[in-house]
Amino acid sequence: MTHRKQVLGPEDVRRAVTRMAHEIIERNRGVDDVVLLGMQRGGVWLAQLLGSEIARIASAVPIGTIDVTLHRDDIGMRPVTPGTSSDVPTEIQESTVVLVDDVLYTGRTVRAALDAVSDFGRPRAIQLAVLIDRGHRELPIRPDFIGKNLPTSSEEEVEVTPDGVTIIEGDDKA
């Protein structure tokens, strides 16, 4: 038996992203040195969407992707999924990198991403933007920009697309 519950619709996602774009601009007093890096794979579309909102409100910022496959702490414990790669379109030395992901859960992917980003240079600051913070952190990591706090049980899956956010419980988990 599975149970799906939509907690955010497409309009809610769009509004949350717009608010996050404003917060990023406000926190950084503009976006002159801001670079958005979407975390493969779920953060990539979100970084694009955030980027277009920021461009609409302020001005365009460089958008790239970061892949953490080779920086994870669970290598050797699960199958490897190749095929995505990091694409950092600009020098990040002395810039402010905003890591973007769809869901923040244990924090282990973000830890790996911090390592992966530092291989490209030493940004002045790294910030974290997530659409959903579902709790259950296993590392001392906290987001700077949050679309929605969503208390979940670790038995549940959270599915995020531009069309909305759904909680899935039961055997049908991805």
Next chain:
Amino acid sequence: MTLHFRSIEEVGTERIRRLLDLTEHMAAVGRRPNPKVPALRGKTVCNLFFEDSTRTRMSFDLAAKRLSADTMTLAVSSSSVNKGESLRDTVETLDAMGVDAFVVRHRTSGVPWQVASWTPAAVVNAGDGWHAHPTQALLDAYTIRHRRGLTNDFGGLKVAIVGDIRHSRVARSTTEILQLLGAEVIHVAPRTLLPPTSDVVTTTHLDDVVGEVDVLYMLRMQRERMGAGIVPDGGEYSRRFALDERRAAALRSDALLMHPGPMNRGVEMMVDPTELQQSTILDQVTNGIAARMAVLFDLLGSGGIEE
């Protein structure tokens, strides 16, 4: 069950396609300001080279280091093999030190399979006798895919492999991988250097194909085979099967000129390939590191779990 990388045939189409994607990923890592990643921290890779090699041994060593694995290299000239230690004792001794993967090169076909029966570690074939050289095949396929902007489907691609097909593990493995990806392979050699039986189209006339192929793959012609009743002499071989000025000019502008190295200038290569824009010879060396990173990561990074 431990996963190995010993021949293209054994690895199979699905895993080859995945490894080509993974090679692309590793090549992107290699272009970063810091080309080293922590992926295989704590893993130990042992290079067991019972036959001379420069590029393959160095390439595996660097690939393992780029993934943060520890490496040990056994060069036979300075090992107890010279004191009469058997291959099995050597492998078991090194295994007792804690090795996660053995990279094996040996003049005898089948040695990587023997080694795998003596150790629980993963085994990578870095060339066994006339049999197989699958990491060379992987890097060749990746080089073609990358330079021609292909996906993992090589349908319609025409590749001529020229030289000592019969004694070449490179020819065997590279032919296998290219056919598996859908390319059309032609073997070009004197009759004495073609395998006795083969399902590959063959010709003894390089001039018939040189102007039409997408890839011209030149093999190294070993001087020691010259005059041993196999080919008349070096000059005659070069006249018929070497890449000279005239044949280089006949190559299509979008063709690729490949060679696994080491090159015998003046035997199979009468021109300087670095002056030809079709040459991929140095790309092959660079891509070799990415391909070997992909193989090592596939074996040690997934905990042996198949997807």
